[in-house]
Amino acid sequence: MERTAKSGHEIYESMIHFEKEDCLVIFQYVKLLPESKALLDYARKLGMTTVLFTDQLTADVKQLANYILYAYRGDTWNFHSMVAPISVVETVVMLVGLNLEDRSLKNLEKLSKLREEYSTIVSS
Secondary structure, eight states: OOOOOSSGGGHHHHHTTOOTTOEEEEEEOSSOOHHHHHHHHHHHHHTOEEEEEESOOOHHHHHHOSEEEEOOOOOTTSOOOOHHHHHHHHHHHHHHHHHTHHHHHHHHHHHHHHHHHTTTTSOO
């Protein structure tokens, strides 16, 4: 998991690391920033999967990402809560974890064996 630069020309340094197998996740509220548009466009050209968390469902937003996760955060002039978006993120993380359960258990077993095998050489 790599975090992308927040804005401006710095995003290019993050974009050079994008690979087709990666998944780009963007949280974008109120209006879509030019940097977000560039990131989503480049990811689409690479064939990456893209996920956009937003509280805007305009036509242009719907065409930019593979998956649009809408999260209402309150009325325009009220406090904008992140409870709904964070709940969605936590659910996605749990589902990914469930799909990786077998691999994770195998890696834990490997780790245990490596620690045991090299415990006399490398101290904990």
